[in-house]
Amino acid sequence: MKQDEQRMSLSSGRLRKAPENFLDREGIQTVKMQAGQGRRDFIRGAFAAAATGLTASATRSQGNPVPSEGGDPNILNLPEHSRALGQGVVTDGYGKPSKYEANVQRRQSPGLTQTAQASVSFSPLQSLFGIVTPNGLHFERHHQGWWDIDPSRHRFMVNGLVSRPQVFTMDELMRLPSVSRFHFIECGANTAAEWGNVAVPTCQYTHGMLSCSEFTGVPLITLLEIAGADLKKGRFLLAEGGDGSSMTRTIPMSLVRSGEVLVAYGQNGEMLRPENGYPLRLVVPGVQGVSWIKYLRRVELGDQPWAAKDEAIHYLDVMPDGKARQYANLQECKSVVTTPSGGQVLLDKGFYNITGLAWSGRGKVRKVDVSVDGGRNWRTARLETPVLSKALTRFNLDWVWDGKAAIIQSRATDETGYVQPTYPQLRAVRGTRSIYHNNAIQSWLVQDNGEVKNVQLS
Ligand SMILES: Nc1nc2c(c(=O)[nH]1)N[C@H]1C(S)=C(S)[C@@H](COP(=O)(O)O)O[C@H]1N2
Ligand SMILES: [Mo]
8 A cells, every 4th residue: 555655656767678679780790700709708798899879878868758838749639540541350360569569579699609500599588578478589499490390291209118109190199188388498508698797788688598388288198108108117208309409308207297298289379389399399397498399209218317418418517516417407496577677777766667587497486575775675576476387477566766776686486495596605506617507696787877787796
């Protein structure tokens, strides 16, 4: 109540949205010229170069857009759309976003990879609402490029420790009883660039290897049962993709037996997009993205982990003692404030809605605390419904910005009681040489001029 009154009495602050078109052609040119330097410097330099134009043009002017005399021409002069005939139905058989939203795009981080086929594009988290990622903005991670595979020719095989090896067509799979569930997918390398230091400017690039969809498909356990799987001896499953990357991953049967792992064809009410594995992908809730095999063509049931190339020598956690940890698959509890976030500009003092996303590979998010003073004081954010297991959870918190520098952080706790660590806490356990599984608390510095910067507190 008190907060609501406060909200009404204060004017609402305006926000310059994130720099969705952050890297213009010129910025990318500069980036290429800097490519001689070390990789991390290279990436950091790339963003710095691209950011120059941005900060210079940031203004805090403009008051209320309604002139004090004469009224608002946007109200007084009837616009064309109120006077003339609009466009007919099916102008576009498959609708697109408004042209005014053209800058909301998934984007590739300049200098991160040598080719566009073995690369990543990041979801524009700062521009999204709720918990669902629109299919066209789902992040992408390909090891050998993507394909649009003819579903009538796609086959899915189940073999190994089964008494009746099976080959399914898409038609056969889609006739079986299906389930639909919301889950996040996060690449194990999300936030990787930030392990040592601040590296990239916006939450699209720090946290955008993250998406959440309603997936539809058949529980893998159903297909194993059809194949007469030996569920006593069969303790590990190999999942294999059909693209040239020969992406193969070991999935523990404990995850499969619970019925959570899906052989999915649907994503947010339609078929998977080609970039996301059309016509078939594995959904492994709570587990890092690499195990969500796309273009899924085979699973084999076995009695031990396979030590495939993408688990024996890649996707390892380098620990402080120099040893590499294998099979750390779970995405621990994590959160990020998406507004205000890096690259945005607060144009006035006043009310702001702090909003962000929280998730845990172990189940539901129980609580999100938000600090605006770098972690000294915390307030509990509102969790918006639905709060689902192993799905993104949206949180919101009222905030009145007084125009002074502020450091905004979010700290999530999941239903197991696990609390998201600070960078010092994470580094104490994991060191600084890792790539994967960085779930540290993110800090955004709101400067007194309103510009928001990515920072790390030691
Ligand atoms: N067949 C195949 N499956 C794959 C990959 C791939 O390159 N080929 N990349 C993996 C990785 S590392 C991630 S993070 C996710 C990314 O899924 P997305 O592209 O739908 O976001 O797919 C995984 N499954
Ligand atoms: Mo990944």
